[in-house]
Amino acid sequence: MLIPHPLLGPRDAGEFTYLGDARLLERPDGLGPDAPAAFHDYVYLRDNIAGVQRELWFHEQGDRSWLVVTRDTLTHEILKAELARDVVLARKEAGK
Amino acid sequence: MRFSGFRVFKEAVTGHKGWKPLWRNPEPKPAYDIVIVGGGGHGLATAYYLAKVFGQARVALLERGWLGSGNVGRNTTIIRSNYLLPGNQPFYEFSMTLWEGLEQDFNLNAMVSQRGILNLIHTDAQRDAYRRRGNAMILSGADAVLLNRDQVWAMAPFLNFDNARFPIKGGLLQPRAGTARHDGVAWGFARGADLAGVDIIQNCEVTGFRIEEGRVKGVETSRGYIGAGKVGVAVAGSSSRVMSKAGMRLPIESHGLQAFVTEGLKPTIPGVITFGAGHFYVSQSDKGGLVFGGDIETYKSYAQRGGLPVLEDVVEGGMALMPMIGRARLLRAWGGVADMSMDGSPIIDRTPVDGLYFNGGWSYGGFKATPASGYCFAHLLATDTPHETAKAMRLDRFERGYVIDEKGVGASPNLH
Ligand SMILES: Cc1cc2nc3c(=O)[nH]c(=O)nc-3n(C[C@H](O)[C@H](O)[C@H](O)COP(=O)(O)OP(=O)(O)OC[C@H]3O[C@@H](n4cnc5c(N)ncnc54)[C@H](O)[C@@H]3O)c2cc1C
Numbered sequence: 001m002l003i004p005h006p007l008l009g010p011r012d013a014g015e016f017t018y019l020g021d022a023r024l025l026e027r028p029d030g031l032g033p034d035a036p037a038a039f040h041d042y043v044y045l046r047d048n049i050a051g052v053q054r055e056l057w058f059h060e061q062g063d064r065s066w067l068v069v070t071r072d073t074l075t076h077e078i079l080k081a082e083l084a085r086d087v088v089l090a091r092k093e094a095g096k
Numbered sequence: 097m098r099f100s101g102f103r104v105f106k107e108a109v110t111g112h113k114g115w116k117p118l119w120r121n122p123e124p125k126p127a128y129d130i131v132i133v134g135g136g137g138h139g140l141a142t143a144y145y146l147a148k149v150f151g152q153a154r155v156a157l158l159e160r161g162w163l164g165s166g167n168v169g170r171n172t173t174i175i176r177s178n179y180l181l182p183g184n185q186p187f188y189e190f191s192m193t194l195w196e197g198l199e200q201d202f203n204l205n206a207m208v209s210q211r212g213i214l215n216l217i218h219t220d221a222q223r224d225a226y227r228r229r230g231n232a233m234i235l236s237g238a239d240a241v242l243l244n245r246d247q248v249w250a251m252a253p254f255l256n257f258d259n260a261r262f263p264i265k266g267g268l269l270q271p272r273a274g275t276a277r278h279d280g281v282a283w284g285f286a287r288g289a290d291l292a293g294v295d296i297i298q299n300c301e302v303t304g305f306r307i308e309e310g311r312v313k314g315v316e317t318s319r320g321y322i323g324a325g326k327v328g329v330a331v332a333g334s335s336s337r338v339m340s341k342a343g344m345r346l347p348i349e350s351h352g353l354q355a356f357v358t359e360g361l362k363p364t365i366p367g368v369i370t371f372g373a374g375h376f377y378v379s380q381s382d383k384g385g386l387v388f389g390g391d392i393e394t395y396k397s398y399a400q401r402g403g404l405p406v407l408e409d410v411v412e413g414g415m416a417l418m419p420m421i422g423r424a425r426l427l428r429a430w431g432g433v434a435d436m437s438m439d440g441s442p443i444i445d446r447t448p449v450d451g452l453y454f455n456g457g458w459s460y461g462g463f464k465a466t467p468a469s470g471y472c473f474a475h476l477l478a479t480d481t482p483h484e485t486a487k488a489m490r491l492d493r494f495e496r497g498y499v500i501d502e503k504g505v506g507a508s509p510n511l512h
Contacts, residue, residue: 001403014405018395018510020349037495043507044438044494045345048336050398073350074398 003057003069004081015061021046022054022068025088050074056084098203118283119290124297127323128156130477131315133302133338134331135159137168137278137463138455140285140296141470142328142477144202147292149471150478155294156324158317160301160334164282167332168463170400170432172355172387174368174379175464176213176273177238180229183488183500184441185236190485191468192238192272198467204284206276207382212367213273214243214251216417217266222373226268233270241269251366255418262373262416274367275379281466305342311450312342328453328477330469333398333433335456342449346456347438347494349509352393353460354402354431356410358424360384369417376413378421386424388414392434392460394510401431434460440512441500444472444482445491453477454491459512 001013028038047053050073057067066084071077107114130152132139139157146152159165175195177188199206217223223242230240248267249257257264290296297319304316305327314323331338333350361384370377378388390410393402407429414421437443437457442465444455455473458465472483482489488500494507505511 013395013403020396020509040495041345044347046336046347046349046509047340047345048349048396050334050337050350053396055396071395073396076397076399076403 001076001078003067003078005059005062005067006081006083007065008059008063011059011062013057015059016057016067017060019056019058022056022084022087023047024056025068025084052079057081099205118287119296122295122297124156124158124300124317124319124322125295127314128295129154129325131155131322131324131327132157133315133327133329134166134334135163135286135296135298136166136330136332137282137285137466138330138332138458138469138473140282140289141466142330142455142473143289143294143296143470144285144292145471145474146478147289147294150474152478153293155289156322157289157294157296158300158302158315158322159296159298162298163286163296164279167432167434168282168466169279170355170430171278171463172377172379172389173275173278173463174213174273174377175208175276176270176368177236177464178213178215178229178233178240178268178270178273179502180232181500181502182232184502185232185238187468187472187485187489188464189233189236189238190471191465194467194471195276196272198281198284202284202288204280204287206280206284208274208276209382210272210274211379212269212271213370214248214367215268215370215372216248216255216264217268218262218264218373223266230268239270239272241271243267243269252369254364254420255369256416259416262371275381278463281463285466285470302338303341305449305452307342307449307452312452324451326451326453326477328455328473330455330473332435332456332458332462335435335454339447339454342447342452344447347443348457349396349436350398350433351395351436351510352397352399352402352431353389353434354393354406354410354429355387355389356407356429357381357385357387357427358421359427361386361424371413371417374413374416376410376417378414378418385427386421392436392510398433399431400433402429434458436460436509436512438494438507438509439499439501440503440505440509442469442489443491444469444476444486444489446476446480447491
């Protein structure tokens with residue numbers, strides 16, 4: 001599998017470590033009133049989609065950046081790769 | 097139709113004209129007391145024990161494809177009860193005792209072969225850990241023997257004992273562990289369930305649940321609606337897909353797991369040998385092929401196939417452990433979808449929907465559990481109480497902080 005790194009071009013998936021669903025970027029508020037339930041959900045529960053999903057890959061053997069990769073879990077086709085940093089900044093800018 | 101030596105002889109001299117299909121192919125009825133979803137080993141075993149042990153007369157089992165098309169027909173057939181934690185080990189030992197009587201019980205040769213499993217030791221720390229594990233096994237009623245280097249040598253002289261990084265210093269042996277013919281297990285449970293009155297309905301995909309006021313009423317399927325008093329789901333790699341139809345998110349991620357087999361060779365490997373440090377395990381099938389495997393794919397997948405990096409990693413492990421494997425030719429490689437749970441241990445429990453029960457999270461190791469999983473799930477479905485060996489396998493254990501994490505790696509499904 002080749003991951004189209006936004007800065008480095010196509011890189012072998014073996015250079016990366018896998019974390020999982022990109023929803024992990026949305027860490028709940030640890031001081032919020034519903035924190036225990038929110039963290040149970042965050043740490044343990046997964047959508048585990050069969051189809052296109054966005055997920056976090058870490059370029060451990062490369063430039064050590066986190067990527068958000070859009071990938072089809074039924075075919076292993078990779079549709080898009082973005083810097084996780086850009087994804088989070090864009091979300092903040094949109095006020096979410 | 098019962099199998100016996102006499103029957104085989106009689107058919108041999110009368111031209112094999114008396115054999116009949118092993119199970120019926122019935123049309124679904126409008127409703128059943130209990131509907132099991134998934135015709136893998138666990139679903140079939142559940143249906144079998146529901147009818148045979150728990151006296152349930154109106155049971156149906158619905159399978160999307162054909163029986164045994166999932167992981168029950170794709171695994172490396174290892175059966176063992178060498179776990180450490182009290183939430184797991186008594187359950188797996190219960191399963192081992194069921195394996196020991198299984199073929200007589202369902203009257204089919206499943207080629208259960210107790211040829212032993214040997215976990216190799218390379219360091220003092222590993223020996224301590226395995227000594228502790230062996231003691232935990234013995235406490236649960238299982239068998240375990242700690243071997244030194246010479247005893248391992250006597251069993252498997254072909255291993256590379258002096259590998260610079262992982263020299264072999266001993267091993268933990270469970271003599272009662274071994275292998276079983278995976279397809280035979282599926283067929284035996286299917287035939288036994290059918291004989292006991294269960295309707296096994298193939299090519300019948302469950303596409304949704306009818307839930308009214310928090311209670312399940314039946315299932316929507318590709319062959320129409322089927323009413324049900326209770327529904328038990330045992331769909332392994334498809335767990336999240338199916339349970340999402342009841343609005344549930346599970347502590348499970350699906351990952352690919354590969355296995356490999358070589359051409360047939362003369363008998364060479366005495367039992368099952370695992371090289372945990374090198375992510376490799378191997379046994380020899382009765383046909384002579386070396387059956388081996390290693391780690392799961394690191395990334396999520398529903399593709400029922402794996403990638404080359406894992407193949408490379410597995411054969412490197414094989415070459416490091418037993419260099420002679422380099423002379424064998426690889427015949428086939430295949431993959432299945434493993435339902436990796438967040439602590440690597442299974443779930444057999446009720447769900448927040450009344451009448452809906454879930455069995456899954458078997459990760460890469462549910463074949464050995466097949467008889468006990470079926471027995472315990474049937475116990476839960478029939479009596480609404482957990483079997484005593486499956487009490488810890490609760491769905492809400494993550495929320496309560498009672499995870500059963502054999503490997504101690506936390507909520508990382510790809511690392512268990
Ligand atoms: C390569 C490989 C090697 C393995 N090696 C071992 C081993 O050596 N020892 C061991 O103990 N375990 C091993 N395992 C794990 C073991 O095979 C599984 O944990 C176990 O088989 C899972 O339970 P099952 O048999 O019920 O699953 P499956 O056989 O996968 O059954 C699930 C069934 O549900 C059906 N289904 C899915 N969705 C629906 C739907 N919507 N409606 C109706 N039916 C549906 C599927 O078609 C499938 O037939 C291995 C797994 C793999 C992939």
